[in-house]
Amino acid sequence: MRSTSARQTSEKNRTIQFLRLFLMALLLGSGARNLHAADGAAGDHATPERQAAEQLLMQGRIDQAVASFQRILSANPKDGQAYLLLCRSFYAEERQDEAIAACENAVQTLPRSSEAQDWMGRAYGMKANHAGPIAGFNLARKVKAAFETAVELDPRNGAAINDLSEFYIEAPVVLGGGQDKAASLAGRVAAQLPQQAHRILALAAERRKDYGTAEREFKAAVEVANHPDAWADLGAFYIRRAQADRAVDALKQCLAIDRAKDAAIVDAASLLDSIHREPRLAEQALRQYLESNAKSDAAPVIKVHVMLGKLLADAGDKAGAKIEFDKALAMASSYAPAKQALQEL
Numbered sequence: 001m002r003s004t005s006a007r008q009t010s011e012k013n014r015t016i017q018f019l020r021l022f023l024m025a026l027l028l029g030s031g032a033r034n035l036h037a038a039d040g041a042a043g044d045h046a047t048p049e050r051q052a053a054e055q056l057l058m059q060g061r062i063d064q065a066v067a068s069f070q071r072i073l074s075a076n077p078k079d080g081q082a083y084l085l086l087c088r089s090f091y092a093e094e095r096q097d098e099a100i101a102a103c104e105n106a107v108q109t110l111p112r113s114s115e116a117q118d119w120m121g122r123a124y125g126m127k128a129n130h131a132g133p134i135a136g137f138n139l140a141r142k143v144k145a146a147f148e149t150a151v152e153l154d155p156r157n158g159a160a161i162n163d164l165s166e167f168y169i170e171a172p173v174v175l176g177g178g179q180d181k182a183a184s185l186a187g188r189v190a191a192q193l194p195q196q197a198h199r200i201l202a203l204a205a206e207r208r209k210d211y212g213t214a215e216r217e218f219k220a221a222v223e224v225a226n227h228p229d230a231w232a233d234l235g236a237f238y239i240r241r242a243q244a245d246r247a248v249d250a251l252k253q254c255l256a257i258d259r260a261k262d263a264a265i266v267d268a269a270s271l272l273d274s275i276h277r278e279p280r281l282a283e284q285a286l287r288q289y290l291e292s293n294a295k296s297d298a299a300p301v302i303k304v305h306v307m308l309g310k311l312l313a314d315a316g317d318k319a320g321a322k323i324e325f326d327k328a329l330a331m332a333s334s335y336a337p338a339k340q341a342l343q344e345l
Contacts, residue, residue, distance in 0.1 A: 050069075050085070052068065056068060059295060060301020062331055069083075084103070084119060087102035091123055091126065092303070096126040096127045097127070099126065100124065104120065112153060114149075117153060118150040120146040121146030128140050151185070155188065169200075183200075186200040186204075199230070202214045222234055226257060228254045231253045232267040235250035239271060244277060248275075255268050260292065261291075262289070265285040265286075279314070283312070286307055305328040309338075313345060318345055
């Protein structure tokens, strides 16, 4: 029988591993997809300046967006939406402490906003990944509380439902995870958000190694609405099952049906790159996204420039890669992944 200290060490290790994997899922896009625009500020009328600043964020011009939101908040410290958009700007740039501070202000000024709570959970998750075991444990509980509040405030917030379900499925019980909680959540949203419900059941089945059920549920999520996100999820499942050909087929379908060329094709390109398949198709998808009118912080433009740069570097085009990394830094001068990519070039 293991000693108490051995059990505690094992639990800490599981907690750290969970936090790292969960943050990776959020940053790769599955959690950050804007599946439902849960504004949470009924009656809010955006000022022209805030609308212009939000467009800067959507276009990836983070330095300018941050300066604009800070200017707005200096004039009106009660502008909760400006705080939320500032949080999202910092999150896109992976500046964890600034994101948390801005999101905490957003939650205080928008206490009924599901969206603010969801982004608060994501910001805590980013911080938890860089914390020690004790601080990470406490932050993980804050992540759970924020996601649960987001879903409670708006049961149709698909992004928050995805975030909370992934937490329930992957988190150790000591952090508040559990398959029973995930199943209950799937049942609650099944009528109004069937794609999300099937996704939850698929991820839960995969977690317990029931791969047949997982595949059926991922396919059921596709059949509900034939949405690009669902095809990307199916492709990701096949990658985890080491079925590269099936993964490529699913990801090609994602790219084919996504006429808007939104964040879903960035997910598909990232997944193709992860298995070193169809590099030209992945590059084309990233360029289509950058040229589209559907850019958003669901797939931050600065991140896409870095992804594209790395694809070009892998193909031997170092000059082209440098151009992409420089573009990211021109938009977000503190963006660490772009700085690191340049150093490694």
